[in-house]
Amino acid sequence: LxxxxxxxSMDSYEGQEVNITCSHNNIATNDYITWYQQFPSQxxxxxxxxxxxxxxxxxxxxxxxxxxxxxxxxxxxxSLSDTAVYYCLVGEGANKFYFGSGTKLNVKP
Amino acid sequence: EPEVTQTPSHQVTQMGQEVILRCVPISNHLYFYWxxxxxxxxxxxxxxxxxxxxxxxxxxxxxxxxxxxPDGSNFTLKIRSTKLEDSAMYFCxxxxxxxxQETQYFGPGTRLLVL
Numbered sequence: 001l002x003x004x005x006x007x008x009s010m011d012s013y014e015g016q017e018v019n020i021t022c023s024h025n026n027i028a029t030n031d032y033i034t035w036y037q038q039f040p041s042q043x044x045x046x047x048x049x050x051x052x053x054x055x056x057x058x059x060x061x062x063x064x065x066x067x068x069x070x071x072x073x074x075x076x077x078x079s080l081s082d083t084a085v086y087y088c089l090v091g092e093g094a095n096k097f098y099f100g101s102g103t104k105l106n107v108k109p
Numbered sequence: 110e111p112e113v114t115q116t117p118s119h120q121v122t123q124m125g126q127e128v129i130l131r132c133v134p135i136s137n138h139l140y141f142y143w144x145x146x147x148x149x150x151x152x153x154x155x156x157x158x159x160x161x162x163x164x165x166x167x168x169x170x171x172x173x174x175x176x177x178x179p180d181g182s183n184f185t186l187k188i189r190s191t192k193l194e195d196s197a198m199y200f201c202x203x204x205x206x207x208x209x210q211e212t213q214y215f216g217p218g219t220r221l222l223v224l
Contacts, residue, residue, distance in 0.1 A: 034212070038152070041198075041218070041220075042217060042218070043113075043200045043202070043215030043216050043217055043218050044152060044200070044215050045215065046212045046213070046214070049212065087151070087152065096154060096157065096165035096167070097142075097154050097157075097213070098154060099144075099151050099152040099153070099154070100151065101151050102151050102152075
């Protein structure tokens with residue numbers, strides 16, 4: 001079971017860069033690492049996905065070290081609207097997915 | 110942008126009653142999923158479904174649960190005899206293909222309250 005561990009919560013201020021780390025020591029060779037964002041009473045929304053090294057898209061970057069036992073989601077210049085819960089997801093098998101406990105990010109003005 | 114839709118948005122039921130939660134996945138997607146989220150807790154995987162068969166299921170998905178694709182557009186989750194602990198938000202998701210690298214698109218959820 002590819003269990004993930006994340007900090008329960010983080011605080012930040014508008015305009016700052018936020019880095020959220022997820023630990024997944026038992027990640028399997030075929031597993032990808034995916035991050036989702038969830039606002040209250042809404043379904044999770046895809047942010048970014050990677051397998052190794054670094055991935056960047058228009059909203060975030062994902063850093064994965066060579067051993068793949070952890071990953072770091074980087075949000076550049078957060079705003080108040082980035083206040084949400086961020087989940088690290090590691091797939092197990094072809095169609096079985098486990099969410100981490102989630103990190104509640106609170107962005108302050 | 111195509112969306113996953115779910116109905117109803119809220120459902121209140123009595124313990125022991127059967128409930129059916131409905132989902133319409135994105136039209137060209139072939140893989141479907143159900144998750145639940147108990148209030149204040151993490152999102153938990155229930156089941157994945159492809160080609161009219163269950164592909165994977167978690168230990169939560171016991172005999173009280175079943176899934177079905179009754180027609181070309183709907184995907185349902187049935188809970189046969191609801192328990193108090195089934196109260197949760199239930200999310201449907203779909204993806205175009207299989208594999209852990211495939212992005213899943215989530216619906217807005219159905220909030221189920223069992224009294």
